[in-house]
Amino acid sequence: MNNMGIDAFFTMAKHEAERLLFQCSDDKSSGGYQHLRNKLEKAAVRKVRVLARGELKLGEVVNEWDFVESEANFSALFKGDYNPYLYASFFLYHWGIYIYSTGEYLSSLRFMIQASIYAGYWKGARERDEWLQAQEVAKQAKIDNGKKVGEGRAAYFQPVREELIRLLMAECPSEGWRFKTKAAEAISGKLQIFIDTHELELKADNLESTILRWSSKYPDIEAAFAKVVRKND
Incomplete structure (x- = not known):
């Protein structure tokens, strides 16, 4: 695949990552998401700058990602914390942009695709948690309504x-x-x-x-x- 073809795929992957990372629904949780996003993105950008200034080789960056990946998976599986996926996706997104600027188009595409994947993991986990919370609220409301009905019948x-x-x-x-x-x-x-x-x-x-x-x-x-x-x- 020539550089023009890779460039087109990179642009598509970048847009998908941005859609997952930077677009959130206009609801009550948006403010909390913005705060979390800003915090983790700043941390990821700092890490990318440190790596870029050190002029590390690609293999060393992969090792860095291996650590980020294992930490994210461990937190999700054993702690129920999916936020490391969000940090990982920001790290890959900004590192992918940096690698692209150095002319490593194929590597940058791979990093950007990984950024989309882990952003999707985090977004899916967040939506699942919100769904579970909504189910719990609905369940509690049903219980409360049942109590009110029972109290009403008792008074009657x-x-x-x-x-x-x-x-x-x-x-x-x-x-x-x-x-x-x-x-x-x-x-x-x-x-x-x-x-x-x-x-x-x-x-x-x-x-x-x-x-x-x-x-x-x-x-x-x-x-x-x-x-x-x-x-x-």
């Missing part, structure tokens, strides 16, 4: 529970009831009248089951049953 049936306790005390025979089921059966009729009078939506065919369920769910109702159910008397 509060008058019924208060009437239930009153009926347990008022209708309890002198010897008490031997079983919860007998107590629930004894007061369910009058409790249903209370529900109908106040136009509350509570199914009559499930009322006794509801009473028994509430006797384990709400401490005040549980305490009321403890007073009127006397198995050992």
Whole structure:
């Protein structure tokens, strides 16, 4: 491939790297990204300048990249930190531009392609983290909404529970009831009248089951049953 062909590919690779490195969505995370990008790019530029001033040979630069690459992969795999990929892509991007300026067109193309690859790794990891965070927020919102619905239902049936306790005390025979089921059966009729009078939506065919369920769910109702159910008397 002649230099003109390499030059065209280099330009394409450079544009792709710039698209991944310098374009970010206009959202709340953009400010944080800009700060991180500026910090890591400055560090990469400093490294490139040091290497360029030392007039290091290509093999020595590859060794430098080997270190950057292994550090980035280690951080991603074992620390869950993908930011070294961003630093690596900046390093390769600026080093590729420098190498291009020295006339090493084929090498500069290789570095620029690597810059695009690692920028893509970082961008993909960032988008995945944002997606996971969004999923967690949605999950928590669903839980919170469920709690609100539950709290709303509890408040809605509060008058019924208060009437239930009153009926347990008022209708309890002198010897008490031997079983919860007998107590629930004894007061369910009058409790249903209370529900109908106040136009509350509570199914009559499930009322006794509801009473028994509430006797384990709400401490005040549980305490009321403890007073009127006397198995050992």
